[in-house]
Amino acid sequence: MNKKLVLSGALLLVTTVAQATTKPNVVIFFADDISAREFPVYGSSVWTAPDASNTSDPKYRAKTPVMDKLAQDGCWIKTAWASVVCNPSRAMMMSGRYAYMTKWWNNGDRGRGHDENGKLVNTWPVYMSSPLLIGHVAQKAGYGTYWSGKTQMAGSYKKHGFDEGCFTPGGxxxxxxxxxxxxxxxxxxxxxxxxxxxxxxxxxxxxxxGWYWYPHVKLMNHPTAPGEIVWWPNTPEAKKNFGPHTYGPDVELDFAFDFMERKHTEGKPFFVYHTSHLGHDAFNWLDPDYKKWPKSKWPNAPIVKWDGKKYARTEPRITGDKGEYDTHGTVTEPGIHNHINYIDYQIWLYQQKLEKMGIADNTVIIVCADNGTSGYGKISPEVQKGCHIPMIIYAPGMKKHGEQDVLMSVADVMPTIADLVGYKIPEDYKIDGKSMVPFLFSDQKEHRDWIYSYRGPEQFIRGKKVLKDGRGKWFDVSTDQDDLISFDEIKNWGAVLEVHRAEQEKLLEILPTYDLYFDEYNEPGVTDSPNRKTKKYYRKTKDS
Structure with missing residues (x-):
């Protein structure tokens, strides 16, 4: 890491705010199961229809005027990678580390290890393998920290570095x-x-x-129940207003705003880690037999409309019981595009809230997702379908704007936040992520030479010229494709340029550092579990 660039970038950020001693607030909006192609700013010619098929029909294209502008005022990363499914991606985001250290290889495929009580458990908590998580980094820098939305992390919620939380776990x-x-x-x-x-x-x-309508909600250490994790609604007024019309993403945002206001009143900067369910498929409780709408993987959302300057939201009205519900025309039809539209609305609400609080010019906003779209990319080992995610970054004072044709990993977010909040990660604490601050706040042209991902033992890696997917196939990624995916497979290495062959050799030298699924599956010192089941779609041995 170039320390001079880090310092100059941090200085540039600080000098743009009203008070030079004020630390920037940070909001990360981590959406669920959304490929880069679903965000219009990425310019894909293909996106996802409500039935999860590929489509180019404009009526199923998400409309994101707020995030489009955020991507231009800030920047959007052309090639950002996560893992291909949520558990390993969330571990990567929180820890800044890959699975060879966290042992979170895939959903339902995580190494055993000891918890904080010394008990051997089937899933080694990420805070045990990685005691410095993204929430801890912000806490150590003097921030109030809030975790809102989806959890999916093993062990105690309270040990992940967050002071409070509002969870729609759906567990x-x-x-x-x-x-x-x-x-x-x-x-x-x-x-x-x-x-x-x-x-x-x-x-x-x-x-x-349910995590959308009539949601399952837990609060952690809220002022109404200090130190506790309790079911919500937990006050007479909240119970009175709760019902099938209650939308989980709204609840998450309301509690996040409440936290932001309280920290701002205290004169303390805040870090909000908003892990929304929006984008994730789900059972449609409002129409379990699909009598009202065509079958879709993505349930209805509240109706929002953009008039060119602001959003208007139709208040949901839902009546009925036992699977027979009337929405009175107050919700959208099903489809992932309506989930993405609602994300755009929520980012607009964040912006409005920050403006009202007078801190919009001192708040970093990052919008991204954990893996590819269900039915298209999620869990896919093909090319970069599963790991190519949207990534929009806005930070006051940054020098990069609009499209940035660089490589980025979700693991980079943790050290980026550390630099932005002013926390120095100890030199002897190993992470795989690389801070984006030197790139964002200077004239530096590149960020990474390569990015890496995984699905259990399957290894994905790419540079600027070539890509290896989870099936072991190699592709030429030196030219853009309209659908972001139809790269030419390289079958004859003698027919490609020398720069392609040189990059492949470099990537093959890097992979053995991380390709440890069969050799170091569990916490160091813990022998393999006889109950471990190698997924049928994995390659069975390291050599096959």
Whole structure:
């Protein structure tokens, strides 16, 4: 890391704010299961239809005027990679490390290790492998820290570096939630069917609980329940207003805003880590039998409309019970494009809130996602379908604006935040991420020479010229493709340029450092579990 550039970038950021001693606030909006191609700013000729097929139909194109402008006032990264599925990506984001250190290889495929009580557990908590997480970094820099939305992290919520939280976990432990029956129960002896508790009828879907309408919400250390993790609604007024019309993403944002206001009043900078469910497919509790709308992976969202200057939102009105609901025309049709439109609306709300608080010119906003779109990229080992995500960065004083044709990893966010909040990561603490601050705040032309990802033992790596996907195929990525994916496969290395062959050799030298799924699966010193099941779609051995 170029320390002079880091210092000059940080200085430039500080001098742009009203008071030179004020640290920048930070908001990370980490969306769920959204490929880069779904954001219009990426210019893809193809995106995702409500039935998860590929489409170029304009009516299914998301409209994101606020994020488009944010991407121009700030910048958007042309090639940002995460993992291909949520668990390893979230571990990567929080820790700034890859799976060879965290042991979070894939969903349902995570190494064993000891928890904070010394007990050997089947999933080694990320805060045990990586005691310096993104929340800890902000805390150590004097920030109030808030975690809002989806969790999916093993162990104690409280040990991840956040002072408070509002969680819409949708976890299977939510059966004890007394406030909503938008949840499933498994049917013994079946593989795909579960009981919809709301209707009492079996349905074919994956086991889940509601995180959109009539959501499952937990609060951590809120002033109404200090030190506790409690179900919400937890006040008479909140209970009175709670119902099928309550939208989980709205609840998350309301509590995040409440936290921001309290920290600002205290004169303390804040860090909000907003891990929204928006973008994730889900069971449609409002229409479980698809009587009202065509079948879609993405449930309806509240209606929002942009008039060129501001958003207007239609207040949802939903009546009924037991699977028979009338939305009175107050929600959208299903489809991921409407989820992305709602993200744009929520980013606008953030901006309005920051303006009202007088701190818009001293707040960093990062918008990204954890992996590719369900039905297209999520879990995919092909090319970069699963790991190519949107990445928009806005920071006051940054010198880069608009499209940036550089390589970036989600692991880079943690050290970037460390530099922005003024925390120096100890030199003997190893991370894989590389701070974006030197690139963003200077004339530096490149950020990384290569980026890396994984799905269990499958290894993805790319540079500026070539890419290796999880199936071991190589592609020429030196030219742009209209759909962001249709790169030419390299089958004859003698037919490509020397720069392509040289880059491949370099990438092959790098991979053994991280390709440790079969050799170091668990916490160091912990032997492999006899219950470990190698996924059927993985290559079975390191040599095959």
């Amino acid at each position: 299977l432990s939510d059966n004890d939630n007394p406030y909503t029956d938008f949840k499933h129960r498994p049917i013994k002896g079946t593989k795909k069917e579960v009981i919809n508790v709301d209707t009492g009828k079996p349905v074919e879907t994956y086991w889940q609980h």
